[in-house]
Amino acid sequence: MLVxxxxxxxxxxxxxxxxxxxxxxxxxxxxxxxxxxxxVAVALEGEVVPRDxxxxxxxRDGARVEVLAAIQGGSA
Amino acid sequence: MTNVMPIRAVEAPSADPLVIAGRAFQSRLLLGTGGFSSxxxxxxxxxxxxxxxxxxxxRRLDPSARGSVLDVLQDASVQILPNTAGCYTARDAxxxxxxARDAFATDWVKLEVIGDDRTLLxxxxxxxxxxxxxxxxxxxxxPYTSDDPILARRLEDVGCAAVMPLGSPIGSGxxxxxxxxxxxxxxxxxxxxxxxxxxxxxxxxxLAMELGCDAVLCASAISRAQDPVAMSHAIRLAVLxxxxxxxxxxxxxxxxxxxxxxxxxxxxx
Numbered sequence: 001m002l003v004x005x006x007x008x009x010x011x012x013x014x015x016x017x018x019x020x021x022x023x024x025x026x027x028x029x030x031x032x033x034x035x036x037x038x039x040v041a042v043a044l045e046g047e048v049v050p051r052d053x054x055x056x057x058x059x060r061d062g063a064r065v066e067v068l069a070a071i072q073g074g075s076a
Numbered sequence: 077m078t079n080v081m082p083i084r085a086v087e088a089p090s091a092d093p094l095v096i097a098g099r100a101f102q103s104r105l106l107l108g109t110g111g112f113s114s115x116x117x118x119x120x121x122x123x124x125x126x127x128x129x130x131x132x133x134x135r136r137l138d139p140s141a142r143g144s145v146l147d148v149l150q151d152a153s154v155q156i157l158p159n160t161a162g163c164y165t166a167r168d169a170x171x172x173x174x175x176a177r178d179a180f181a182t183d184w185v186k187l188e189v190i191g192d193d194r195t196l197l198x199x200x201x202x203x204x205x206x207x208x209x210x211x212x213x214x215x216x217x218x219p220y221t222s223d224d225p226i227l228a229r230r231l232e233d234v235g236c237a238a239v240m241p242l243g244s245p246i247g248s249g250x251x252x253x254x255x256x257x258x259x260x261x262x263x264x265x266x267x268x269x270x271x272x273x274x275x276x277x278x279x280x281x282x283l284a285m286e287l288g289c290d291a292v293l294c295a296s297a298i299s300r301a302q303d304p305v306a307m308s309h310a311i312r313l314a315v316l317x318x319x320x321x322x323x324x325x326x327x328x329x330x331x332x333x334x335x336x337x338x339x340x341x342x343x344x345x
Contacts, residue, residue: 006136029139039146040137041179048174067137068175072118072145074108074131074159074186074295 001061012059018042019054021065039070092319094291096268097184097216097237099155101128104285105315106157106270107308108295109145111247117304119148124308125298130154131186133161134176146180157218159186164199166206173210185210186240187219196246198222204230211235220272223254225261232267239265240272240293243284247296249276252283262288277307278314285318286326 003012005021012020026036042049043066049057059065093100107127112118122130130149149156158176163169166189173185189206191199198221210217217236221227228239241261244250251274252258262269268290275281275297284292292315301307 025137025139029141039144039179041134041175043171043175046171048171048178050178068134068179069137069141070132070144070146070156070158070179071135071138072109072112072115073133073135073161074110074157074293 001059003059003062004064006065006067016059017055018044018049018057018059018065021059022054022067025067041068042066043068094268096218101291102126103128103312104291104319105281105312106130106291106293107154107298108159108293109149109299110161110295111299112304113299115143115145115148118145118299119152121298121304121308122148122152122154124305125294125312127312128154129157131157131159131293131295132180133159134172134179155184156180156182157184157186158182159220160188160206163189163206164191164202165189166202166209169202169206170209170213173206173215174213177215183214184216185218187217187236197242200224200227203227204234207231207236208234218270223257223261225257225264228261228265228269232265236267238268238270238290240270243271243274243280246273247300248274249297250274251276251280252287255283255287258284258287258289275311278310281311282314282318282321285315286321288322291315 001012001014003010022040023036045064093102094104103126105125105127106129107122107125108131109118132145158180160169160172163172169187169189176185177183187207189199189202190196203219207217207219211234218238218240219231219236220240221231223241231239241258243252270291270293271284271289272293275294281292294311298304298308298311
């Protein structure tokens, strides 16, 4: 199925969850799986998916997922 | 980079903590982490600032990024203050705050809702709506606001833990454009007032504290300085100096001189 992750289309297996998307992005960057969850937040269709629901939240075809992480910032 | 000189006599008295939402801090300088050229410079500037609270922002995860700002902040044992930078609506700001709560396991948020990308000035109505919703959801809300004493009061009324007025637009380095408004806000505030934008150099931070601000939040003035570590150190000292001067109590301004040496006992020569 096709899912939009951070604005980019990605082909994912039918049983893909939010957790698998987070770990897919970590693998893109060559990061350890354990480090993948730290400081990361996920929005699905404009709603927060709390981290304890990542592995139980399945994605539907056409879903829109935003995976966010900390950057330097904070105006002033 | 200059070395950071030891500071002894001018250290803030430990009996004078900054208290926000029941949490006490020794430092009255908060550091915004935006604009630093590298994590290494941020780390050095953070050490020179002695700040205990640092802002971070949330953006799309960049798989190619090496190292995280979180590592720098956690090594320094500072409190992370997520912000909602770049949000134009209450809806986006509320959602960003909730995402930050999940990412960083903190219910503190620096709430920013801006009106346009040229001035980055707060959008008062969206800001107030977002603040109210987040307070009701259990957040400790620190709103970036304009220098309007009435809006500050409204933000306090809906339960914000502090108010963070601008001195001038974000990153402008124009200092405090309306010290009278700020003084009125400070006089009437029942929560800490943190100057949150416009500082260009150390004297601006000192002035904020002399006016009675409880703390200063700096990013650009430090991160975009020619020597961020030196400027961080300077602003740290300025915040301390301004705080001490506020307690010391400035003399009134007067048009004519007032002799400091008595006339009495003057010889006839």
